[in-house]
Amino acid sequence: MLDAFLSSTISMAAPLLLAALGELLVEQSGLINIGIEGVMLTAAFCAMAAAYATGSIATGLGCAIAGALLMSGLFAVMAVNLAVNQVVAGTALDIFALGVTGVLYRRIFGETGKALTVRTLRGVFRGALARLPLVGPALLQQNGLVYFAFLMVPVLHLVLYRTRWGLKLRAAGERPEAADALGLGVYCLRWQALMISGVMTGLSGAYLTLGYANTFVEGMSAGRGFIALSIVILGGWRPVRIAIASLLFGAALALQFVLQAVNTGLPYQLFLALPYVLTLVVLTILGGQGPVPSALGEPYVRE
């Protein structure tokens, strides 16, 4: 019971963490991408479609990243080059992704979906070690994307605070016109941040289909992108705290399965609503703490 809970906490946290870390970079550069939900959904669909067509998980991951980059690129054109309102553009991206994946899915796989399944990612470690109680399932039976997600925490910390690129990125998010005056190239930095986040959100979306569902359902991202946005706020725009916040939400998602298995007598909808309620409660308690990038969400037009 407990080991199942721990194991699924970590496995649930991983896609949230990947998406939140990607969004962290984007927000540090001064953009807010509400469309991350749509990017994730597109990636989930692409992963499923490609893996189903070719039978190769690697191709699935590749196509997921490609799809996510395409959507992030669309957002980049709108938010960076055309300097439009980012909240509205992001929301449009979500609606658009929901429509496009829905149309394509029904076009390719028919109305019913016929319980299409693909192989899922397998655990990296096998053998005796992975069978250790508690630690085994939670830490050693996870698939590669989980380790990648958690590896990105220190990597991003170093990138943001110990590299020149990270400093330039933070400068662009702090005061874009001053960054441009120093020749840092704000548009370019923001595009780079969005593309890196595209890769990470792409993997996060692929995780939904190839990591646990092994199929695609319309609208299957189910607000995970929005939860990732809240995780960035909860984590105070810092990678390590974002990892902790992701685990918290992973636990809330995992709790659904555990509590549904135990007959608590409570309506199951309560557990399904738990992550969303948790988001609201935690944001209310901790809301808006930490170094908010000053120019976050402000459209920036170069002179």
Added chain:
Amino acid sequence: MSPVISATVKPLAAMAVAIGLLAIGLAALGANPAVTLTALLSGAFGDWLAVADTLLKATPLVFTGLSVSLAFSGSIWNIGAEGQLLFGALAATACGIHLARWSHVAAISAVLGAGAIAGALAGALCGWLRTRFSVNEVISTIMLNFIALQAVSWAVHGPLMEPSHSYPISQKLPAAACMHWFFPPSRLNCGLLLAIGLAPACYFWLYRTNSGFELRAVGRNPRATAFFGIAAGPITVVAMALSGGLAGLGGAVQVCAITQRLFERFSPGWGYEAIAVALVARLNPLAVVPSALFFGALDNGAQVIQRTQGVSPVLVQAAQGLIIFVLLAFDTPILARGRSATLPHHKQPADA
């Protein structure tokens, strides 16, 4: 270009561009764009029943479109019309099923009132969280959307479930709490009239009253309004309550005028579609009515093309996204520096 002309031309051009892109997409999918778009058009306006259906499909969009226009006019990014509408529908149903013995007018008023209040509470909660705890309203309203979905699901599986307990739908509303249908077999009803009547009311509030002025001023320049003693907090809560109330009312109207009961997947996304409706209307409440009619027609036509052309009606969502993109691109500040765009200048909620 004069403001009036540009306010009409831009949305029309955006729709044309979006339909063009859609046609390309359809062709890529292997469907004949011309045939599909014609089918869409005749599905929406083919005969008088189709027109009536288009009007009915536009009704909830007028409510949610007004809701979004109001909030966005104050730079309050309420993405939660969907949840507010669901809370409204839930409250309306929960209230309506007990009103069998009430007079028609009293029962309808109570049902609509319950819906509006539930939506207003959901909206005001997010406004208050933003004001008091600087919780970003985009996140909080979206979270309430998901919570509302689960609340509806719980209600129709639990306390409101129909008597035989075999389907996840609510009991039917008693006749007293249901709106009259004119010209059967159409289901035309007073709901649309109410919606159309609310549009000028919203316009009046936003552009002719002090509180509407304060909302628009706070949305455009919170530093200036703070300097002149207009507190952003109360007006934010009021605007969110009004915005939520409109969406909740839309949910209640849908229950007592059309569906007469509550069920899962009650809303096909009216709250999200409302963003496109409001932007096409350039946040002007009066323009929300024609804009909602356009999207209602699109929704209605899309159901026909599913039957005849085998193209999924979620195509409409792709179109909505495209229309918003094109409209935003038309208003890019890159070209018109310093000119007023559709949206007020965006400011993040109170910095921590």
Added chain:
Amino acid sequence: MQNLLEACAITKHFGATVALDAVDFSARAGEIHALLGQNGAGKTTLMNILAGHLRPDLGTVTLDGVAIKTASPQTALRAGIAAVHQSPMLFEHLSAVENLALGGFVRRGLALNEVAERAGAMARSLSFPVQLPPKNLTGLSLAQRMRLEILRALSFQPRVLMLDEPTGLLAPGELSGFLDLLRALRNRGCAVVFITHKLAEAMAVADRITMLRAGRVVDQTSPPQTTIEQLAALMLGNAVELARPKKSHRRGAEVLRLEGLSLEVDGVALVDEVSLRLHAGEILAIAGVDGNGQRELAEILACSRRPTSGQILLHGQPAGARAMGQIAVVPQNRDQEGLIPGMELWENLLLSPALRRQMQTAGVQRRSAAIALCSVLLKRFSIRARSPRQKAADLSGGHRQRLMIARALASRPAVLVAHDLTRGLDVSAAAEVSRIVREFADQGGAAIMISTDLDEVFGLGDRIAVISRGRLFEVPTANLTIERVGLLMAGVGQHR
């Protein structure tokens, strides 16, 4: 001597207005070249073009005879042209060293220690005190920020260094040290372009002087060949008489009294026990370096902040929220606090709480009355606008300023408070708004002018006070000299 930087026939339009009209400009290694002109003469535009921030419509920029083709800050910096902007282009939430690291001390990687070391060494070699607070820049004075920005600009080892109005933010006592710094840079072989509208500073330090007026070069000269009076005549062009408003001698009844007004935020007294009395017909000018509590004082008087202690008396009565409508405030920053550029002129009038109350019945705006009032004000204050339905953004800076004053006076206040009344206005516009304020006082109003500009303070004030670290010191007329006020502004010689 060979020209290092040469700009030829630079022309730049903004919409219909010509900002620069075929301007030639050059800078030589080892000289200080002062670029003079009124506000709006095109000095900053020229700098922005030379620094690659703006692309000229016509004309070429060459460095060492090589044309700089693509206009971008990056290419300009790489070529050796660095600019220091009027309001420091720093990153508030980055540390001081991180701010410097974005400069050219270390070109690759992020060796913050090395950056700090090199910056320290450079500052010492110029005998140039600089503070490097470890966390963020909050609490750093504007003068310190300006130093940080200059240091960062120098880190690119520029051959041409341009400084836009760098002395505006300095306390009077810091000026001579700063001019020494310019000389030190010149002696190192740098071409220093010193943009200012303060003629005395240019005369003190410049080797050459170029005068811009309305986007054209009107004179090229050097200090031995000219005088301040000649320069002033050139700068003002067709001799706008700098109409010094006549001082009022009538002093009426007491209108406003502040008693021990304090504002504490996080244990810091931003406004510290401010007391004053103001009579009808009087203008009190409050001088001070930005960031010494004047903004907070204006906010308290505008009723948008509540003081921690102390009280405000109007006509001897404690002022309640409603009576506060009698104090009209013109905020410091037109576009950020004063107006809503995207809204129409008449709507901007209604930002004033008093007018909003007047122009409504039961919460419904009396729209036509407000529009009519706006038309009247546009005429009375000669605001150049097509109609009250125009957007505030479409007015020029001077006319936006007039609109703010018109709004403040329209509600017939007892007290007018104006913060930086003439900032960003050219001389004639400044004289015009000063005249309006004087007229208000002559008709029995009481006014408080808050300003950093000593010319404005001395020109307009009947009484003069200085605000420094939140404390207000009135300077008795007996020992009123610019030097004394300057010392007080710099925080010297304070006693209660």
